[in-house]
Amino acid sequence: MHMPTDKIVPQSDLYSRESTTARTPDENPLPVRVKARDVSVFYGQKQALFDVSIDVPEKSVTAFIGPSGCGKSTFLRCLNRMNDTIEGCRVSGLIALDGSDIYDPSLDPVELRARVGMVFQKPNPFPKSIYENVAYGPRIHGLARSRSDMDAIVESSLQKAGLWSEVKDRLHEAGTGLSGGQQQRLCIARAIAVSPEVILMDEPCSALDPIATARIEELIDELRQNYTIVIVTHSMQQAARVSQRTAFFHLGNLVEEGPTDLIFTSPVEKRTQDYITGRYG
Amino acid sequence: MNTAIVASLLLLMLGFAYQLGWSRSRNMAVSGVKIHSRPAYHASLVAFWALLPALLVLGLWALFGDTATRTYILAQLPTEITSLTAADLEVTIRRIRQIESGFGVVGEAQTYENSAAQALREFRALTFAFVVATAAATGAVGLFLAQRRINPRLRARNEIERIVRVLLIGCSVVAILTTVGIVASLLAEAFRFFTFVSPIDFFFGTVWSPGFSSTGAGASGKYGLLPLLWGTLMVAAIAILVALPIGLMTAIYLTQYATPRVRGIVKPIIELLAGIPTIVYGFFALVTVGPFLAGIGSALGLDIRATSALTAGVVMGVMIIPFISSLSDDVIRQVPLAMRDGSLGLGATQSETIRRVVIPAALPGIVGAFLLAVSRAIGETMIVVLAAGNSPFLRLNPGEPVSTVTVTIVNQLTGDTDFASPQSLVAFALGLTLFVMTLILNVAALFIVRRYREQYD
Ligand SMILES: Nc1ncnc2c1ncn2[C@@H]1O[C@H](COP(=O)(O)OP(=O)(O)OP(=O)(O)O)[C@@H](O)[C@H]1O
Ligand SMILES: [Mg+2]
Numbered sequence: 001m002h003m004p005t006d007k008i009v010p011q012s013d014l015y016s017r018e019s020t021t022a023r024t025p026d027e028n029p030l031p032v033r034v035k036a037r038d039v040s041v042f043y044g045q046k047q048a049l050f051d052v053s054i055d056v057p058e059k060s061v062t063a064f065i066g067p068s069g070c071g072k073s074t075f076l077r078c079l080n081r082m083n084d085t086i087e088g089c090r091v092s093g094l095i096a097l098d099g100s101d102i103y104d105p106s107l108d109p110v111e112l113r114a115r116v117g118m119v120f121q122k123p124n125p126f127p128k129s130i131y132e133n134v135a136y137g138p139r140i141h142g143l144a145r146s147r148s149d150m151d152a153i154v155e156s157s158l159q160k161a162g163l164w165s166e167v168k169d170r171l172h173e174a175g176t177g178l179s180g181g182q183q184q185r186l187c188i189a190r191a192i193a194v195s196p197e198v199i200l201m202d203e204p205c206s207a208l209d210p211i212a213t214a215r216i217e218e219l220i221d222e223l224r225q226n227y228t229i230v231i232v233t234h235s236m237q238q239a240a241r242v243s244q245r246t247a248f249f250h251l252g253n254l255v256e257e258g259p260t261d262l263i264f265t266s267p268v269e270k271r272t273q274d275y276i277t278g279r280y281g
Numbered sequence: 282m283n284t285a286i287v288a289s290l291l292l293l294m295l296g297f298a299y300q301l302g303w304s305r306s307r308n309m310a311v312s313g314v315k316i317h318s319r320p321a322y323h324a325s326l327v328a329f330w331a332l333l334p335a336l337l338v339l340g341l342w343a344l345f346g347d348t349a350t351r352t353y354i355l356a357q358l359p360t361e362i363t364s365l366t367a368a369d370l371e372v373t374i375r376r377i378r379q380i381e382s383g384f385g386v387v388g389e390a391q392t393y394e395n396s397a398a399q400a401l402r403e404f405r406a407l408t409f410a411f412v413v414a415t416a417a418a419t420g421a422v423g424l425f426l427a428q429r430r431i432n433p434r435l436r437a438r439n440e441i442e443r444i445v446r447v448l449l450i451g452c453s454v455v456a457i458l459t460t461v462g463i464v465a466s467l468l469a470e471a472f473r474f475f476t477f478v479s480p481i482d483f484f485f486g487t488v489w490s491p492g493f494s495s496t497g498a499g500a501s502g503k504y505g506l507l508p509l510l511w512g513t514l515m516v517a518a519i520a521i522l523v524a525l526p527i528g529l530m531t532a533i534y535l536t537q538y539a540t541p542r543v544r545g546i547v548k549p550i551i552e553l554l555a556g557i558p559t560i561v562y563g564f565f566a567l568v569t570v571g572p573f574l575a576g577i578g579s580a581l582g583l584d585i586r587a588t589s590a591l592t593a594g595v596v597m598g599v600m601i602i603p604f605i606s607s608l609s610d611d612v613i614r615q616v617p618l619a620m621r622d623g624s625l626g627l628g629a630t631q632s633e634t635i636r637r638v639v640i641p642a643a644l645p646g647i648v649g650a651f652l653l654a655v656s657r658a659i660g661e662t663m664i665v666v667l668a669a670g671n672s673p674f675l676r677l678n679p680g681e682p683v684s685t686v687t688v689t690i691v692n693q694l695t696g697d698t699d700f701a702s703p704q705s706l707v708a709f710a711l712g713l714t715l716f717v718m719t720l721i722l723n724v725a726a727l728f729i730v731r732r733y734r735e736q737y738d
Binding site: 080111124129139194 | 287540565617619620622625626627628630641
């Protein structure tokens, strides 16, 4: 699915080039985990994303905001190659995780997805028990050597997802029997259980009530200590609350990205200004 | 009775009534009063009320006309004929009717027969005219009353809706009553069979040799169900062993791996298999598959007959493949894409995802498909008639010929049958057994499929 870019810039040059997206300077930048350069995505003939370049720093939360249909999910799905599963989807440009191209033909997307986990918009627990939901990933990747290993992984993942105290007595009941907010935390636990380095979340709170949302936001803030997180959200307040950096997408372009407080107080681009003040979107 | 004339008269009346209702309600609407229902409803209502009484009259005649005619014929016959035995009387009446219809009879027609036929001819013409006239008159009365009811406040629309509902209920009642009727007659005849043979001998007997009704064997034959049941189950099991893996794999391939283009070509071709008449499968089994399997058998040193449980089972399995594949295809497709993405997003490969998430999630539906396929296999007749060898003995070896419940029903009911002998009545007991088995399987399948549906709502 990887199409070599038809630009004259060789891959290595593309990689070392600075992102040209409008951005306000950052005083003490964190090391970059995910680096994207000139990423374009096509669904069949239709181009959904135009030359997106961005750096995602580690151990922080990066929020993608923008009006519906601007390509946030599309770009997010590029980061763990979930777009591969979509018929007729084509990605060009460069995306690197820790300096290596994730679209390199020698790289196995299956391995990549174990390193870059994903939480979806709607909670989608498997129709299995709570325990089996969390154990699913570790079992596939052979992360647990024994039954007690697996128990430990399940417990610590549920702990980190803030769900342990609520479900510890009913681990063998169906995951689908939990409430929406609990299901979403179960999906987060499931993603954490394979010890990913990066967690991608596509509108993880859109199906939840304010209390469950607050719980998840708290959780994201805690997870930031150990993981690199990218979150798509339609709520400006949520982006402001949980993220350190914010990227604003519009019509398939990355318009502006920078530290969240600066984006929300003094954006460089007029389009960003208009969007965050609610003039459109 | 001349159906074409009656039908065209009815149509004419229908059209006239509709037109009348339409123009009357139309005028009312044009005159500016606010009317409850649109003219089309008023018109339909008038047409309905005109048609209903006419149809009732015709229906009554269809029900009782024959008896009336019969009584009339009997009245025409001399007493020495009417005092004949019932069977002979039947023959005479049939002959008279044949003469009347101009069909002719075997042998010389008697004078009393001819005169009775002549009288019958007149009677028919008269009653026909009378019935049609009555129908027309009642129709006209209905029409008149119905059109008088037309007024702005008449809730014609609600009335039409009610009528439509009653008609729909009527149609489903027909289907239900048919089922009930079939079951009742099965039960009654099976019960008669059990007056000859005890249910214990039937359900637990291990020997099937019913003898022939012509020899008047009475209850001397042996009616053990078990050899037939065993044959049925063995053939069905072989069929499922062939169809389940192939059908399921096909469904998985089509839903998970095939591109839309391949799918668009492969799916109709597989479904074509379901359209082949079973008799064609039957001689395919007999002519091609049987000898082929026998050949393989002799090459391996196994004794496989050309007509055997194996032959019938394998071919039946091929027949059931599309059944399993398209049902499984549906249930696999119903597993939400989010489930698949969730698994892939955790770094599972496609085959791991299918094995550990998609199939388990679709499992209840697949089990439902499986049970429906089993009931299909148990009820299948033509293939086993031709290819199973018709040999009702308890044998373990699938390479030997067997007989099944369905085949035996065919055997017991073909040729000269006398529905009072246990030899043919046993067919009803067998049919009942088959019916109960497939009913249980179907109910179980429906139950499982329904429970599964609730899961993702
Ligand atoms: N599978 C697909 N096939 C074709 N076009 C697609 C597909 N998925 C997305 N698109 C198109 O790509 C564009 C970007 O879609 P995307 O889902 O990335 O938007 P989004 O920013 O996530 O929107 P939202 O906020 O509504 O989720 C849209 O114009 C959409 O119609
Ligand atoms: Mg989206």
